[in-house]
Amino acid sequence: MKKFFKIIAYLEGISYLCLFFNMFVIKQMNLNLYKEILFPLGMAHGLLFILYIILAIFLATELKWSLKKTFYIVIASILPFGTFYSEKYWIEQMK
Numbered sequence: 001m002k003k004f005f006k007i008i009a010y011l012e013g014i015s016y017l018c019l020f021f022n023m024f025v026i027k028q029m030n031l032n033l034y035k036e037i038l039f040p041l042g043m044a045h046g047l048l049f050i051l052y053i054i055l056a057i058f059l060a061t062e063l064k065w066s067l068k069k070t071f072y073i074v075i076a077s078i079l080p081f082g083t084f085y086s087e088k089y090w091i092e093q094m095k
Contacts (some may be wrong), residue, residue, distance in 0.1 A: 001062065005055045006087055012052045013083035015045035020080060052077050 018041055026034040053074060060070040076082030 001055070001059060005052075005059055008048060008052050008055055009083040009087040012045070012048040012077060013081065015041065015048050016080060016083070019045055049077060052083065 022034050022037060022041060026037075056070065056073050056077075059065070060073075065073075073086045076086035
């Protein structure tokens, strides 16, 4: 389950950065492309975000994480590059 969580953490982080890129770069270039890819990209990110949170809670109970550690891992999902950092710092630390 930890390996699956690692994959989801990376995918969630990538989808979050793609959303930022879509809204801050493509939209500013006045391309109408951003409207076409916003829904599928947003939907994918939303599903990955929910899956990330659910897996974090499952892993927290399975591996008996402290409340503080669980909180940091969940909060990392709303920060750009947060899932990459939390996966490297918190998850890899448990080997």
